[in-house]
Amino acid sequence: MTLHQHTLAPSGVETTSPDFPHRAGAREWIALAVLMLPVLLVAVDNTVLSFALPAISRDLAPSGTALLWIIDSYPLVLAGLLVAMGSFGDRFGRRRLLMIGAGGFALFSVAAAFAPTAGFLVAARVGLGVFGAMLMPSTLSLIRNIFVDRNQRRLAIAVWAAGFSAGAALGPLLGGALLEHFWWGSVFLLAVPVLVLMLGLTPVFVPESRDPRPGRVDYLSIALSITTMLPVVFAIKNLAKGGLPLVTVTAVVLGLAAGGGFVVRQLRRANPMLDVRLFTVRAFTGAVLVNLLAIFSLVGFLFFVSQHLQLVLGLSPLDAGMVLLPGLVLTIVAGLGVVPVVKRVPAHVVVPVALLFSAAAYSFLTLQGLLGGQGSSAVQLMAAFVLLGIGVGASETVSNDLILSTVPAAKAGAASAVSETAYEVGSVFGTAILGSILLSSYQGNLSLPEALTREQAAAATETLGGAVATAADLPAANASALLDSAFRAFDSGVTLTSGIAALLMVAAAVLAGWSLRPTVRL
Numbered sequence: 001m002t003l004h005q006h007t008l009a010p011s012g013v014e015t016t017s018p019d020f021p022h023r024a025g026a027r028e029w030i031a032l033a034v035l036m037l038p039v040l041l042v043a044v045d046n047t048v049l050s051f052a053l054p055a056i057s058r059d060l061a062p063s064g065t066a067l068l069w070i071i072d073s074y075p076l077v078l079a080g081l082l083v084a085m086g087s088f089g090d091r092f093g094r095r096r097l098l099m100i101g102a103g104g105f106a107l108f109s110v111a112a113a114f115a116p117t118a119g120f121l122v123a124a125r126v127g128l129g130v131f132g133a134m135l136m137p138s139t140l141s142l143i144r145n146i147f148v149d150r151n152q153r154r155l156a157i158a159v160w161a162a163g164f165s166a167g168a169a170l171g172p173l174l175g176g177a178l179l180e181h182f183w184w185g186s187v188f189l190l191a192v193p194v195l196v197l198m199l200g201l202t203p204v205f206v207p208e209s210r211d212p213r214p215g216r217v218d219y220l221s222i223a224l225s226i227t228t229m230l231p232v233v234f235a236i237k238n239l240a241k242g243g244l245p246l247v248t249v250t251a252v253v254l255g256l257a258a259g260g261g262f263v264v265r266q267l268r269r270a271n272p273m274l275d276v277r278l279f280t281v282r283a284f285t286g287a288v289l290v291n292l293l294a295i296f297s298l299v300g301f302l303f304f305v306s307q308h309l310q311l312v313l314g315l316s317p318l319d320a321g322m323v324l325l326p327g328l329v330l331t332i333v334a335g336l337g338v339v340p341v342v343k344r345v346p347a348h349v350v351v352p353v354a355l356l357f358s359a360a361a362y363s364f365l366t367l368q369g370l371l372g373g374q375g376s377s378a379v380q381l382m383a384a385f386v387l388l389g390i391g392v393g394a395s396e397t398v399s400n401d402l403i404l405s406t407v408p409a410a411k412a413g414a415a416s417a418v419s420e421t422a423y424e425v426g427s428v429f430g431t432a433i434l435g436s437i438l439l440s441s442y443q444g445n446l447s448l449p450e451a452l453t454r455e456q457a458a459a460a461t462e463t464l465g466g467a468v469a470t471a472a473d474l475p476a477a478n479a480s481a482l483l484d485s486a487f488r489a490f491d492s493g494v495t496l497t498s499g500i501a502a503l504l505m506v507a508a509a510v511l512a513g514w515s516l517r518p519t520v521r522l
Helices: 026-060 064-092 094-113 118-146 150-179 191-205 219-240 245-268 276-280 282-312 317-323 325-342 347-372 378-404 409-445 454-462 464-471 476-515
Strands: none
Touching: 026 064, 026 094, 026 118, 026 150, 026 191, 026 282, 026 464, 064 094, 064 118, 064 219, 064 409, 094 118, 094 191, 118 150, 118 378, 150 317, 150 325, 150 378, 219 245, 219 409, 245 276, 276 282, 282 317, 282 347, 282 378, 282 409, 282 464, 282 476, 317 325, 317 378, 325 347, 325 378, 347 378, 347 476, 378 409, 409 476, 454 464, 464 476
Protein backbone atom coordinates (compact mmCIF):
# COMPACT_ATOMS: atom_id res chain seq x y z
CA MET A 1 0.00 0.00 0.00
CA THR A 2 1.40 3.40 -0.89
CA LEU A 3 0.64 6.69 0.75
CA HIS A 4 -2.03 8.76 -0.91
CA GLN A 5 -0.57 11.87 -2.54
CA HIS A 6 -2.70 15.01 -2.38
CA THR A 7 -2.62 17.75 -4.98
CA LEU A 8 -3.97 21.27 -5.02
CA ALA A 9 -6.34 22.51 -7.67
CA PRO A 10 -5.69 26.01 -9.12
CA SER A 11 -8.09 27.54 -6.61
CA GLY A 12 -6.06 26.08 -3.74
CA VAL A 13 -8.73 23.51 -2.86
CA GLU A 14 -7.21 20.13 -2.05
CA THR A 15 -8.50 17.30 -4.24
CA THR A 16 -7.67 13.66 -4.70
CA SER A 17 -6.47 13.91 -8.30
CA PRO A 18 -4.84 16.52 -10.53
CA ASP A 19 -8.23 17.25 -12.02
CA PHE A 20 -11.31 18.39 -10.15
CA PRO A 21 -13.07 15.26 -8.89
CA HIS A 22 -16.66 14.34 -9.44
CA ARG A 23 -18.90 16.10 -6.94
CA ALA A 24 -21.54 14.02 -5.20
CA GLY A 25 -25.21 14.63 -5.95
CA ALA A 26 -28.48 13.76 -4.27
CA ARG A 27 -28.07 10.02 -4.81
CA GLU A 28 -24.73 9.97 -3.04
CA TRP A 29 -26.07 11.90 -0.05
CA ILE A 30 -29.01 9.48 0.18
CA ALA A 31 -26.45 6.66 0.16
CA LEU A 32 -24.73 8.36 3.09
CA ALA A 33 -28.03 8.46 4.99
CA VAL A 34 -28.48 4.71 4.37
CA LEU A 35 -24.93 4.01 5.55
CA MET A 36 -25.56 5.92 8.75
CA LEU A 37 -28.13 3.34 9.84
CA PRO A 38 -25.60 0.58 10.67
CA VAL A 39 -23.16 3.17 12.06
CA LEU A 40 -25.72 4.36 14.58
CA LEU A 41 -26.74 0.81 15.47
CA VAL A 42 -23.23 -0.49 16.10
CA ALA A 43 -22.35 2.60 18.13
CA VAL A 44 -25.59 2.37 20.11
CA ASP A 45 -24.97 -1.31 20.77
CA ASN A 46 -21.59 -0.43 22.27
CA THR A 47 -23.18 1.60 25.06
CA VAL A 48 -26.87 0.69 25.18
CA LEU A 49 -26.13 -1.87 27.88
CA SER A 50 -24.84 0.82 30.21
CA PHE A 51 -28.29 1.63 31.57
CA ALA A 52 -29.43 -1.99 31.45
CA LEU A 53 -26.66 -3.16 33.79
CA PRO A 54 -28.71 -2.83 36.98
CA ALA A 55 -31.57 -4.84 35.49
CA ILE A 56 -29.19 -7.49 34.12
CA SER A 57 -27.49 -7.70 37.53
CA ARG A 58 -30.86 -8.37 39.17
CA ASP A 59 -32.18 -10.88 36.61
CA LEU A 60 -29.08 -12.86 35.63
CA ALA A 61 -26.97 -12.34 38.79
CA PRO A 62 -23.59 -12.23 37.01
CA SER A 63 -20.32 -11.92 38.88
CA GLY A 64 -18.43 -8.62 38.64
CA THR A 65 -16.07 -10.10 36.07
CA ALA A 66 -18.95 -11.62 34.09
CA LEU A 67 -20.64 -8.23 34.05
CA LEU A 68 -17.54 -6.69 32.49
CA TRP A 69 -17.41 -9.52 29.93
CA ILE A 70 -21.05 -8.93 28.98
CA ILE A 71 -20.02 -5.40 28.05
CA ASP A 72 -16.58 -6.13 26.61
CA SER A 73 -17.18 -9.31 24.58
CA TYR A 74 -18.91 -7.36 21.81
CA PRO A 75 -16.34 -4.59 21.20
CA LEU A 76 -13.48 -7.02 21.83
CA VAL A 77 -14.56 -9.35 19.01
CA LEU A 78 -15.29 -6.30 16.85
CA ALA A 79 -11.78 -4.96 17.42
CA GLY A 80 -10.19 -8.33 16.69
CA LEU A 81 -12.04 -8.83 13.39
CA LEU A 82 -12.29 -5.33 11.91
CA VAL A 83 -9.00 -5.45 10.01
CA ALA A 84 -9.85 -8.88 8.65
CA MET A 85 -13.35 -7.81 7.61
CA GLY A 86 -11.99 -4.64 6.01
CA SER A 87 -9.72 -6.86 3.95
CA PHE A 88 -12.62 -9.17 3.03
CA GLY A 89 -14.67 -6.16 1.93
CA ASP A 90 -11.85 -4.91 -0.29
CA ARG A 91 -11.67 -8.31 -1.95
CA PHE A 92 -15.27 -9.55 -2.18
CA GLY A 93 -17.29 -6.35 -2.22
CA ARG A 94 -17.97 -3.85 0.54
CA ARG A 95 -21.70 -3.60 -0.08
CA ARG A 96 -22.04 -7.39 -0.10
CA LEU A 97 -20.24 -7.69 3.23
CA LEU A 98 -22.39 -4.88 4.64
CA MET A 99 -25.60 -6.75 3.83
CA ILE A 100 -24.34 -10.07 5.21
CA GLY A 101 -23.36 -8.27 8.39
CA ALA A 102 -26.79 -6.65 8.69
CA GLY A 103 -28.61 -9.97 8.46
CA GLY A 104 -26.41 -11.68 11.02
CA PHE A 105 -26.51 -8.72 13.38
CA ALA A 106 -30.31 -8.79 13.38
CA LEU A 107 -30.41 -12.51 14.22
CA PHE A 108 -27.97 -12.24 17.12
CA SER A 109 -29.78 -9.16 18.42
CA VAL A 110 -32.85 -11.35 18.89
CA ALA A 111 -30.73 -14.02 20.60
CA ALA A 112 -29.26 -11.47 23.01
CA ALA A 113 -32.68 -10.04 23.82
CA PHE A 114 -33.91 -13.39 25.12
CA ALA A 115 -30.68 -14.61 26.76
CA PRO A 116 -31.59 -16.81 29.77
CA THR A 117 -28.16 -16.67 31.47
CA ALA A 118 -25.14 -14.40 31.68
CA GLY A 119 -23.06 -16.91 29.70
CA PHE A 120 -25.64 -17.04 26.91
CA LEU A 121 -25.67 -13.22 26.77
CA VAL A 122 -21.88 -13.13 26.47
CA ALA A 123 -22.07 -15.65 23.60
CA ALA A 124 -24.76 -13.60 21.84
CA ARG A 125 -22.64 -10.49 22.23
CA VAL A 126 -19.75 -12.37 20.61
CA GLY A 127 -22.00 -13.13 17.62
CA LEU A 128 -22.98 -9.47 17.44
CA GLY A 129 -19.30 -8.59 17.39
CA VAL A 130 -18.61 -10.93 14.46
CA PHE A 131 -21.34 -9.46 12.26
CA GLY A 132 -20.81 -5.94 13.55
CA ALA A 133 -17.25 -6.23 12.27
CA MET A 134 -18.68 -6.78 8.79
CA LEU A 135 -20.73 -3.60 9.03
CA MET A 136 -18.25 -0.99 10.15
CA PRO A 137 -15.30 -1.12 7.68
CA SER A 138 -17.81 -1.29 4.84
CA THR A 139 -19.54 1.96 5.82
CA LEU A 140 -16.46 4.18 6.04
CA SER A 141 -14.73 2.65 3.02
CA LEU A 142 -17.88 3.06 0.91
CA ILE A 143 -18.01 6.72 1.96
CA ARG A 144 -14.36 7.05 0.91
CA ASN A 145 -15.24 5.76 -2.57
CA ILE A 146 -18.60 7.54 -2.97
CA PHE A 147 -17.31 11.01 -2.04
CA VAL A 148 -14.31 11.70 -4.25
CA ASP A 149 -14.23 15.46 -3.69
CA ARG A 150 -12.13 16.18 -0.61
CA ASN A 151 -14.36 18.90 0.84
CA GLN A 152 -17.51 16.82 0.39
CA ARG A 153 -15.76 13.79 1.81
CA ARG A 154 -14.68 15.77 4.87
CA LEU A 155 -18.31 16.73 5.49
CA ALA A 156 -19.47 13.13 4.91
CA ILE A 157 -16.85 11.86 7.37
CA ALA A 158 -17.96 14.50 9.85
CA VAL A 159 -21.50 13.14 9.58
CA TRP A 160 -20.15 9.60 9.99
CA ALA A 161 -18.03 10.51 13.02
CA ALA A 162 -20.86 12.50 14.57
CA GLY A 163 -23.16 9.52 14.05
CA PHE A 164 -20.64 7.20 15.68
CA SER A 165 -20.10 9.46 18.69
CA ALA A 166 -23.78 10.37 18.92
CA GLY A 167 -24.76 6.70 18.68
CA ALA A 168 -22.48 5.87 21.60
CA ALA A 169 -24.05 8.66 23.64
CA LEU A 170 -27.56 7.87 22.39
CA GLY A 171 -27.32 4.29 23.63
CA PRO A 172 -28.04 5.10 27.28
CA LEU A 173 -30.87 7.46 26.30
CA LEU A 174 -32.59 4.87 24.11
CA GLY A 175 -31.89 2.22 26.69
CA GLY A 176 -33.43 4.38 29.39
CA ALA A 177 -36.57 4.98 27.33
CA LEU A 178 -36.99 1.27 26.59
CA LEU A 179 -36.25 0.15 30.14
CA GLU A 180 -38.90 2.51 31.41
CA HIS A 181 -41.55 0.30 29.80
CA PHE A 182 -39.95 -3.04 28.84
CA TRP A 183 -37.46 -5.64 30.10
CA TRP A 184 -33.71 -5.27 29.57
CA GLY A 185 -33.70 -7.46 26.44
CA SER A 186 -35.65 -4.80 24.56
CA VAL A 187 -32.49 -2.73 24.15
CA PHE A 188 -31.26 -5.29 21.63
CA LEU A 189 -34.47 -5.56 19.62
CA LEU A 190 -34.34 -1.91 18.49
CA ALA A 191 -31.72 -2.97 15.93
CA VAL A 192 -34.01 -5.32 14.02
CA PRO A 193 -36.41 -2.92 12.24
CA VAL A 194 -33.58 -0.53 11.38
CA LEU A 195 -31.53 -3.32 9.82
CA VAL A 196 -34.51 -4.58 7.83
CA LEU A 197 -34.93 -1.06 6.42
CA MET A 198 -31.24 -0.89 5.61
CA LEU A 199 -31.32 -4.23 3.77
CA GLY A 200 -34.10 -2.88 1.55
CA LEU A 201 -32.44 0.47 0.76
CA THR A 202 -28.80 -0.52 0.37
CA PRO A 203 -29.06 -2.31 -3.03
CA VAL A 204 -30.96 0.68 -4.44
CA PHE A 205 -28.77 3.58 -3.35
CA VAL A 206 -25.35 2.26 -2.32
CA PRO A 207 -22.96 1.29 -5.15
CA GLU A 208 -20.73 -1.75 -4.86
CA SER A 209 -16.97 -1.22 -4.65
CA ARG A 210 -13.90 -3.38 -4.12
CA ASP A 211 -10.14 -3.39 -4.55
CA PRO A 212 -9.45 -4.08 -8.28
CA ARG A 213 -6.22 -5.92 -7.41
CA PRO A 214 -6.84 -7.76 -4.14
CA GLY A 215 -4.41 -10.24 -2.65
CA ARG A 216 -5.26 -13.65 -1.23
CA VAL A 217 -7.13 -13.99 2.05
CA ASP A 218 -4.55 -14.36 4.83
CA TYR A 219 -6.16 -16.57 7.45
CA LEU A 220 -3.02 -16.74 9.61
CA SER A 221 -2.99 -12.94 9.89
CA ILE A 222 -6.64 -13.01 10.93
CA ALA A 223 -5.82 -15.50 13.69
CA LEU A 224 -2.85 -13.43 14.84
CA SER A 225 -4.89 -10.21 15.00
CA ILE A 226 -7.49 -11.87 17.22
CA THR A 227 -4.84 -13.55 19.38
CA THR A 228 -3.25 -10.16 19.94
CA MET A 229 -6.38 -8.62 21.45
CA LEU A 230 -7.99 -11.35 23.54
CA PRO A 231 -5.12 -12.16 25.93
CA VAL A 232 -4.32 -8.49 26.64
CA VAL A 233 -7.88 -7.67 27.68
CA PHE A 234 -8.06 -10.87 29.71
CA ALA A 235 -4.85 -9.85 31.48
CA ILE A 236 -6.33 -6.48 32.44
CA LYS A 237 -9.41 -8.12 33.88
CA ASN A 238 -7.40 -10.78 35.71
CA LEU A 239 -5.18 -8.13 37.26
CA ALA A 240 -8.16 -6.05 38.38
CA LYS A 241 -9.85 -8.95 40.18
CA GLY A 242 -6.65 -9.97 41.95
CA GLY A 243 -5.93 -13.04 39.86
CA LEU A 244 -2.63 -14.89 39.78
CA PRO A 245 0.21 -12.62 38.55
CA LEU A 246 1.64 -15.48 36.49
CA VAL A 247 -1.62 -15.75 34.53
CA THR A 248 -1.62 -12.00 33.86
CA VAL A 249 1.99 -11.97 32.69
CA THR A 250 1.48 -15.05 30.51
CA ALA A 251 -1.55 -13.49 28.82
CA VAL A 252 0.32 -10.24 28.13
CA VAL A 253 3.31 -12.08 26.69
CA LEU A 254 1.03 -14.17 24.46
CA GLY A 255 -0.74 -11.07 23.16
CA LEU A 256 2.50 -9.20 22.50
CA ALA A 257 4.01 -12.23 20.78
CA ALA A 258 0.98 -12.57 18.51
CA GLY A 259 1.08 -8.85 17.77
CA GLY A 260 4.75 -9.05 16.88
CA GLY A 261 4.07 -12.01 14.62
CA PHE A 262 1.26 -10.11 12.92
CA VAL A 263 3.51 -7.12 12.21
CA VAL A 264 6.34 -9.27 10.86
CA ARG A 265 3.97 -11.19 8.59
CA GLN A 266 2.46 -7.99 7.18
CA LEU A 267 5.90 -6.59 6.40
CA ARG A 268 6.89 -9.73 4.50
CA ARG A 269 3.75 -10.08 2.37
CA ALA A 270 3.40 -8.44 -1.04
CA ASN A 271 -0.32 -7.81 -0.36
CA PRO A 272 -0.61 -7.44 3.42
CA MET A 273 -3.93 -7.55 5.17
CA LEU A 274 -2.89 -4.33 6.89
CA ASP A 275 -0.02 -2.19 5.63
CA VAL A 276 1.70 -1.57 8.96
CA ARG A 277 4.14 0.76 7.22
CA LEU A 278 1.41 3.37 7.44
CA PHE A 279 2.23 3.60 11.12
CA THR A 280 5.63 5.05 10.23
CA VAL A 281 3.71 8.16 9.13
CA ARG A 282 3.48 10.24 12.27
CA ALA A 283 0.19 11.93 11.39
CA PHE A 284 -1.47 8.59 10.64
CA THR A 285 -0.34 7.03 13.91
CA GLY A 286 -1.26 10.15 15.86
CA ALA A 287 -4.75 10.22 14.34
CA VAL A 288 -5.28 6.54 15.18
CA LEU A 289 -4.25 7.08 18.79
CA VAL A 290 -6.53 10.13 19.05
CA ASN A 291 -9.39 7.94 17.83
CA LEU A 292 -8.62 5.32 20.44
CA LEU A 293 -8.22 7.67 23.39
CA ALA A 294 -11.26 9.81 22.58
CA ILE A 295 -13.54 6.76 22.64
CA PHE A 296 -11.69 5.40 25.68
CA SER A 297 -12.77 8.52 27.55
CA LEU A 298 -16.37 8.32 26.31
CA VAL A 299 -17.05 4.65 27.05
CA GLY A 300 -15.23 4.75 30.39
CA PHE A 301 -17.43 7.67 31.44
CA LEU A 302 -20.65 5.96 30.38
CA PHE A 303 -19.74 2.79 32.29
CA PHE A 304 -19.82 4.47 35.67
CA VAL A 305 -22.21 7.36 35.07
CA SER A 306 -25.08 5.03 34.17
CA GLN A 307 -24.71 3.14 37.44
CA HIS A 308 -24.28 6.30 39.50
CA LEU A 309 -27.40 7.96 38.10
CA GLN A 310 -29.64 4.94 38.64
CA LEU A 311 -28.21 3.14 41.64
CA VAL A 312 -26.72 5.97 43.69
CA LEU A 313 -29.07 8.84 42.78
CA GLY A 314 -32.10 6.60 42.27
CA LEU A 315 -33.17 8.00 38.89
CA SER A 316 -35.32 5.96 36.54
CA PRO A 317 -33.59 4.73 33.36
CA LEU A 318 -35.39 7.34 31.27
CA ASP A 319 -34.57 10.22 33.62
CA ALA A 320 -30.96 9.06 33.79
CA GLY A 321 -30.79 9.02 29.99
CA MET A 322 -32.19 12.53 29.82
CA VAL A 323 -29.33 13.76 31.98
CA LEU A 324 -26.99 12.85 29.12
CA LEU A 325 -29.12 14.45 26.38
CA PRO A 326 -27.34 17.88 26.34
CA GLY A 327 -23.98 16.12 25.97
CA LEU A 328 -25.38 14.03 23.14
CA VAL A 329 -26.51 17.15 21.29
CA LEU A 330 -23.14 18.85 21.80
CA THR A 331 -21.35 15.74 20.51
CA ILE A 332 -23.18 16.07 17.19
CA VAL A 333 -22.80 19.86 17.05
CA ALA A 334 -19.06 19.67 17.75
CA GLY A 335 -18.52 16.94 15.15
CA LEU A 336 -20.19 18.97 12.41
CA GLY A 337 -19.08 22.39 13.65
CA VAL A 338 -15.40 21.48 13.52
CA VAL A 339 -15.56 21.08 9.70
CA PRO A 340 -15.38 24.82 8.85
CA VAL A 341 -12.97 25.42 11.72
CA VAL A 342 -10.45 22.84 10.57
CA LYS A 343 -10.27 24.44 7.12
CA ARG A 344 -8.62 27.47 8.75
CA VAL A 345 -6.98 26.12 11.90
CA PRO A 346 -4.34 23.34 11.67
CA ALA A 347 -5.21 19.87 12.94
CA HIS A 348 -2.37 19.98 15.47
CA VAL A 349 -4.20 22.86 17.18
CA VAL A 350 -7.82 21.74 16.81
CA VAL A 351 -7.37 18.18 18.07
CA PRO A 352 -5.43 18.99 21.27
CA VAL A 353 -7.98 21.65 22.20
CA ALA A 354 -10.78 19.11 21.69
CA LEU A 355 -9.01 16.53 23.85
CA LEU A 356 -8.51 19.10 26.60
CA PHE A 357 -12.30 19.46 26.79
CA SER A 358 -12.42 15.73 27.60
CA ALA A 359 -9.65 16.19 30.15
CA ALA A 360 -11.62 19.04 31.74
CA ALA A 361 -14.68 16.79 32.09
CA TYR A 362 -12.77 14.17 34.06
CA SER A 363 -10.83 16.79 36.04
CA PHE A 364 -14.12 18.33 37.13
CA LEU A 365 -15.35 14.99 38.48
CA THR A 366 -12.02 14.28 40.15
CA LEU A 367 -11.94 17.62 41.96
CA GLN A 368 -15.59 17.28 42.93
CA GLY A 369 -14.87 13.87 44.45
CA LEU A 370 -11.76 15.05 46.27
CA LEU A 371 -13.22 18.29 47.62
CA GLY A 372 -16.92 17.58 47.95
CA GLY A 373 -16.82 14.32 49.83
CA GLN A 374 -20.17 13.30 48.29
CA GLY A 375 -21.05 11.69 44.97
CA SER A 376 -21.70 13.88 41.96
CA SER A 377 -25.18 15.27 41.41
CA ALA A 378 -27.12 14.82 38.19
CA VAL A 379 -26.38 18.44 37.19
CA GLN A 380 -22.66 17.96 37.73
CA LEU A 381 -22.64 14.79 35.65
CA MET A 382 -24.60 16.58 32.93
CA ALA A 383 -22.03 19.39 32.83
CA ALA A 384 -19.15 16.91 32.69
CA PHE A 385 -20.76 15.02 29.81
CA VAL A 386 -21.28 18.26 27.86
CA LEU A 387 -17.53 18.94 28.06
CA LEU A 388 -16.74 15.35 27.15
CA GLY A 389 -19.16 15.37 24.20
CA ILE A 390 -17.54 18.47 22.71
CA GLY A 391 -14.11 16.89 22.95
CA VAL A 392 -15.10 13.52 21.51
CA GLY A 393 -17.22 14.94 18.68
CA ALA A 394 -14.55 17.32 17.39
CA SER A 395 -11.54 15.02 17.77
CA GLU A 396 -13.25 12.04 16.09
CA THR A 397 -14.15 14.01 12.96
CA VAL A 398 -10.65 15.34 12.39
CA SER A 399 -8.84 12.10 13.21
CA ASN A 400 -11.01 9.99 10.89
CA ASP A 401 -10.47 12.40 8.01
CA LEU A 402 -6.71 12.27 8.55
CA ILE A 403 -6.69 8.48 8.60
CA LEU A 404 -8.61 8.11 5.34
CA SER A 405 -6.64 10.84 3.58
CA THR A 406 -3.42 8.83 3.70
CA VAL A 407 -4.52 5.92 1.50
CA PRO A 408 -5.83 5.44 -2.06
CA ALA A 409 -9.51 4.69 -2.54
CA ALA A 410 -8.81 1.05 -3.49
CA LYS A 411 -7.42 0.38 0.00
CA ALA A 412 -10.14 2.28 1.82
CA GLY A 413 -11.42 -0.86 3.56
CA ALA A 414 -8.10 -1.52 5.27
CA ALA A 415 -7.72 2.12 6.35
CA SER A 416 -11.33 2.20 7.56
CA ALA A 417 -10.66 -0.93 9.56
CA VAL A 418 -7.70 0.74 11.26
CA SER A 419 -9.88 3.70 12.21
CA GLU A 420 -12.66 1.52 13.55
CA THR A 421 -10.25 -0.87 15.26
CA ALA A 422 -8.91 2.13 17.16
CA TYR A 423 -12.50 3.00 18.07
CA GLU A 424 -13.27 -0.49 19.33
CA VAL A 425 -9.95 -0.92 21.13
CA GLY A 426 -10.69 2.36 22.88
CA SER A 427 -14.14 1.05 23.74
CA VAL A 428 -12.76 -2.22 25.10
CA PHE A 429 -10.02 -0.56 27.11
CA GLY A 430 -12.34 2.18 28.34
CA THR A 431 -14.42 -0.47 30.06
CA ALA A 432 -11.67 -3.00 30.74
CA ILE A 433 -9.18 -0.57 32.26
CA LEU A 434 -11.34 2.09 33.87
CA GLY A 435 -14.09 -0.41 34.69
CA SER A 436 -11.63 -2.83 36.25
CA ILE A 437 -9.97 -0.07 38.28
CA LEU A 438 -13.40 1.09 39.44
CA LEU A 439 -14.42 -2.46 40.40
CA SER A 440 -11.16 -3.05 42.27
CA SER A 441 -11.49 0.26 44.15
CA TYR A 442 -15.12 -0.48 45.00
CA GLN A 443 -14.31 -3.89 46.39
CA GLY A 444 -11.31 -2.58 48.32
CA ASN A 445 -13.24 0.23 50.01
CA LEU A 446 -16.49 -1.62 50.75
CA SER A 447 -17.32 -2.33 54.40
CA LEU A 448 -20.03 -4.95 54.90
CA PRO A 449 -22.41 -5.15 57.89
CA GLU A 450 -21.72 -8.18 60.06
CA ALA A 451 -25.29 -9.47 59.74
CA LEU A 452 -24.90 -10.47 56.08
CA THR A 453 -24.84 -14.14 55.09
CA ARG A 454 -21.97 -15.44 52.99
CA GLU A 455 -24.12 -15.37 49.85
CA GLN A 456 -25.31 -11.82 50.54
CA ALA A 457 -21.77 -10.64 51.20
CA ALA A 458 -20.55 -12.19 47.94
CA ALA A 459 -23.33 -10.56 45.91
CA ALA A 460 -22.78 -7.15 47.50
CA THR A 461 -19.03 -7.32 46.92
CA GLU A 462 -19.25 -8.28 43.25
CA THR A 463 -20.99 -5.15 41.92
CA LEU A 464 -22.83 -2.03 43.07
CA GLY A 465 -25.99 -3.51 41.53
CA GLY A 466 -25.49 -6.60 43.68
CA ALA A 467 -25.20 -4.44 46.80
CA VAL A 468 -28.43 -2.59 45.98
CA ALA A 469 -30.27 -5.86 45.32
CA THR A 470 -28.93 -7.35 48.56
CA ALA A 471 -29.98 -4.27 50.56
CA ALA A 472 -33.58 -4.74 49.41
CA ASP A 473 -33.76 -8.00 51.39
CA LEU A 474 -32.21 -6.63 54.61
CA PRO A 475 -33.71 -4.95 57.69
CA ALA A 476 -33.73 -1.16 57.45
CA ALA A 477 -30.67 -0.52 59.64
CA ASN A 478 -28.46 -3.08 57.88
CA ALA A 479 -29.72 -2.00 54.45
CA SER A 480 -28.89 1.63 55.19
CA ALA A 481 -25.40 0.72 56.41
CA LEU A 482 -24.71 -1.43 53.36
CA LEU A 483 -25.95 1.17 50.87
CA ASP A 484 -24.02 3.98 52.54
CA SER A 485 -20.81 1.97 52.41
CA ALA A 486 -21.44 0.78 48.84
CA PHE A 487 -22.17 4.27 47.53
CA ARG A 488 -19.06 5.71 49.19
CA ALA A 489 -16.92 2.88 47.86
CA PHE A 490 -18.29 3.33 44.36
CA ASP A 491 -17.77 7.10 44.44
CA SER A 492 -14.19 6.68 45.63
CA GLY A 493 -13.60 4.46 42.61
CA VAL A 494 -15.16 7.06 40.30
CA THR A 495 -12.82 9.72 41.70
CA LEU A 496 -9.79 7.50 41.12
CA THR A 497 -10.74 6.48 37.58
CA SER A 498 -11.65 10.05 36.65
CA GLY A 499 -8.23 11.25 37.76
CA ILE A 500 -6.51 8.59 35.67
CA ALA A 501 -8.67 9.39 32.64
CA ALA A 502 -7.96 13.13 33.01
CA LEU A 503 -4.21 12.49 32.93
CA LEU A 504 -4.60 10.25 29.87
CA MET A 505 -6.54 12.95 28.01
CA VAL A 506 -3.87 15.55 28.76
CA ALA A 507 -1.23 13.12 27.50
CA ALA A 508 -3.33 12.52 24.37
CA ALA A 509 -3.55 16.28 23.74
CA VAL A 510 0.23 16.59 23.97
CA LEU A 511 0.66 13.60 21.65
CA ALA A 512 -1.76 15.09 19.09
CA GLY A 513 0.00 18.46 19.15
CA TRP A 514 3.30 16.76 18.42
CA SER A 515 2.26 14.06 15.94
CA LEU A 516 -0.06 16.14 13.75
CA ARG A 517 2.12 19.26 13.51
CA PRO A 518 4.23 18.52 10.42
CA THR A 519 1.53 16.80 8.36
CA VAL A 520 -1.68 17.86 6.72
CA ARG A 521 -3.51 21.15 7.08
CA LEU A 522 -7.11 20.14 6.58
